Amino acid sequence: MSTFRVQPATTCAISSTIKHFGFTLRFPQKNCAVFRRPRNLSIMAASTDPLEICVKASVIAPNKPGDCPFCQRVLLTMEEKHLPYDMKLVDLSNKPEWFLKVSPEGKVPVIKLEEKWLPDSDVITQLLEEKFPDPPLVTPPEKASVGSKIFSTFIGFLKSKDPGDGTEQALLNELSSFDNYIKENGPFINGEKVSAADLSLAPKLYHLEIALGHYKKWSVPDSLQYVKSYMKNIFSKDSFIKTQALPEDVIAGWRPKVLG
Template structure:
């Protein structure tokens, strides 16, 4: 059985928290129907065993041969190697799209942290979202065409996270003018691997309140 550690929800250590990188790992395991043991880690009060065994203190983390691996891309690569079916690796022809769209995180964080509406962070975010919307319109239903792959697993947790956070903190709904992203997300929410691992809105908001010091 795979043993992993993931962020617990701020305010409720018994529930999965808002970390989209932890969600990536769990979605991958669920899509491959792999049994796993989930340890929820309260990052404000880490258990001593976790501090002792995983000195970096980072999540997600996965135990391998008695040691904890805490790089999300390495973890997902290892799971893909151990459990090759169904294949989730992004096809080579969509590698550029994968690289671009999994970096949406930085644009979202910049926008949420911004205190100046004229600093360009919103414009940069909108450009990337427009590119994703156009890509889905040309290549959908998934980012890599006909198949659900790792690039979807990378991107969907970001979108789910930031739909809630952008609405709450910025009163910004990027769904309004991006019909292909809206349709894409609606189809993603029909997948149990996504819905079963998506935190409640209150935990997403609590997590971002802490990150943004609000």
């Protein structure tokens, strides 16, 4: 994987260039870090060039992805499938012109597949599964929605100013339901192996842990031992550690929603 942090103005560029829509992009050397990983030979046969993906940049540290759980979901998918990729880090507070040409709405993640730039983590991960089916990450339809309400109830509790409005209990209900499910079906949503549903949920649980810990001094109760074990297991995976946002980025990212 090679990582590029893209800024709108610079006089220092790496020697190679990338062309998009008839114009040439040059990326700044001073904020450019290159990472390499062993490539799976079967994947190389299907795709010799790294996939280009644009994700939110950290506001805290150079050459680190920012606090977008949907971006991390896509990065996790590529890591778990051992796909080589070029990660382009975009400052969303000062979006460069080239980025707005490939993502007119200014949203991330966007990925280049078969010469087309595609948005939306749902669409991207589905297409990655279709194009690179090995190793499979498909979650059976009857399990795909497990834990899907946790993120929205987390946001409701995080934004709440009234301790008695029921938002904490709503979150606890969803976490309890997930705890019971993992107890009977775990350690992951589809059993022994990580699947697409885990890669969608895990970044959201990471945000939950950090944001609620910081803003509400709240943590998942010890009684929900299977939720805590699930989080520990998936947060310790190499693919997760490699793609996670810094805690400071997560805290900064949620600040406007908490403070209004």
